[in-house]
Amino acid sequence: MAADPIPLAQAMIRCRSVTPADDGALDVVQRALEPLGFTCTRLVFGPEDYRVDNLFARRGTAGPHFCYAGHTDVVPPGDPALWTDDPFAAALRDGTLFGRGACDMKGGIAAFVAGLTDYLAAHPAHPGSISLLITGDEEARSVDGTAKVLEWMAANGQVPDVALVGEPTSREALGDTIKIGRRGSMNAFITVHGIQGHSAYPAKADNPIHRLVAALGPLLAAPLDNGSEFFPPTTLQVTGFDVGNGATNVIPATARATLNIRFNDHHTSASLTERLHAALRAAGCRYDLQVECSGESFVTRPGPFVDALSRAIARSTGVTPALDTGGGTSDARFIARYCPVAEFGAVGTSLHKVDEHASVEELHRLAASYRTILEEILI
Numbered sequence: 124m125a126a127d128p129i130p131l132a133q134a135m136i137r138c139r140s141v142t143p144a145d146d147g148a149l150d151v152v153q154r155a156l157e158p159l160g161f162t163c164t165r166l167v168f169g170p171e172d173y174r175v176d177n178l179f180a181r182r183g184t185a186g187p188h189f190c191y192a193g194h195t196d197v198v199p200p201g202d203p204a205l206w207t208d209d210p211f212a213a214a215l216r217d218g219t220l221f222g223r224g225a226c227d228m229k230g231g232i233a234a235f236v237a238g239l240t241d242y243l244a245a246h247p248a249h250p251g252s253i254s255l256l257i258t259g260d261e262e263a264r265s266v267d268g269t270a271k272v273l274e275w276m277a278a279n280g281q282v283p284d285v286a287l288v289g290e291p292t293s294r295e296a297l298g299d300t301i302k303i304g305r306r307g308s309m310n311a312f313i314t315v316h317g318i319q320g321h322s323a324y325p326a327k328a329d330n331p332i333h334r335l336v337a338a339l340g341p342l343l344a345a346p347l348d349n350g351s352e353f354f355p356p357t358t359l360q361v362t363g364f365d366v367g368n369g370a371t372n373v374i375p376a377t378a379r380a381t382l383n384i385r386f387n388d389h390h391t392s393a394s395l396t397e398r399l400h401a402a403l404r405a406a407g408c409r410y411d412l413q414v415e416c417s418g419e420s421f422v423t424r425p426g427p428f429v430d431a432l433s434r435a436i437a438r439s440t441g442v443t444p445a446l447d448t449g450g451g452t453s454d455a456r457f458i459a460r461y462c463p464v465a466e467f468g469a470v471g472t473s474l475h476k477v478d479e480h481a482s483v484e485e486l487h488r489l490a491a492s493y494r495t496i497l498e499e500i501l502i
């Protein structure tokens with residue numbers, strides 16, 4: 124009889140752990156892991172008014188060290204009146220578990236713990252060691268969560284050999300997609316300074332709009348690349364353009380633009396920043412440029428780890444997974460600095476939505492997949 128992930132998922136969903144609140148969610152995970160022989164360490168980071176609780180749990184100390192990563196924090200439910208059930212009631216109806224986090228990703232963590240329970244029952248003396256890195260800061264700032272726990276792990280000799288993030292990556296059927304990388308994302312805030320003046324006497328002014336448009340033109344005229352082996356082409360979108368000018372006969376003093384760039388492994392945020400400087404200089408701009416990078420691009424190339432994952436998923440689901448790098452950023456971007464990382468989890472059609480849900484049957488199948496992954500990687 125396989126372990127049942129549903130009661131554990133329900134217990135987690137009943138904790139109102141909207142970032143950065145924990146409301147007992149990590150205690151639920153810790154209480155499930157300790158009887159399985161895990162040593163649990165709670166790691167609290169963040170300023171006084173934004174404390175984030177995290178959990179690192181490891182069973183054994185030997186290599187190879189397999190780490191499962193996830194988060195117990197959830198996005199806000201929005202207006203609860205729009206939900207069929209209370210978003211934190213963990214209602215079970217018609218074979219479906221409803222609630223905030225059912226899909227993203229308390230259901231995934233429960234499936235991992237259930238799969239792990241079955242794996243340990245079948246292989247009590249397994250080689251290597253297993254850990255869980257569970258954060259409470261994935262959905263919001265992602266500052267005091269996975270990144271800080273990894274720093275602690277590195278300082279304490281706990282860096283894993285491979286890691287699997289349990290985010291809901293499947294598109295239509297469980298097992299159809301593994302994410303082996305993610306695009307990078309950066310925002311650029313450009314202010315171009317000109318000289319204000321009368322639009323009838325442009326020679327006495329310096330129009331910053333013209334200069335900014337001239338700088339942006341070449342960046343928009345052609346793709347920044349044609350894609351790479353595992354990534355689509357980089358995209359650059361102008362997401363803001365503002366001159367704050369209500370008059371029709373005034374050349375304004377400044378013009379501002381905001382860009383969002385989703386980039387593949389041909390670039391880094393530093394190389395793209397250099398490119399923006401070059402374009403602004405080429406257009407003769409006097410300017411300020413600020414950039415914010417929420418994650419560099421990364422890819423875990425097919426090799427023993429990705430092959431083992433693919434084999435395990437094909438064996439347990441009957442579906443051969445596609446290797447994908449689409450979507451936004453995830454905490455895997457932090458883990459990629461330390462070890463090979465991939466992401467595999469449930470079908471993610473309802474994440475962050477009203478009436479978020481997971482199929483009970485699918486969570487059971489996900490648990491079986493996680494068990495098979497441990498068997499492929501550790502024994």
Ligand SMILES: [Zn+2]
Binds near residue numbers: 194227228261290291
């Ligand atoms: Zn998530």
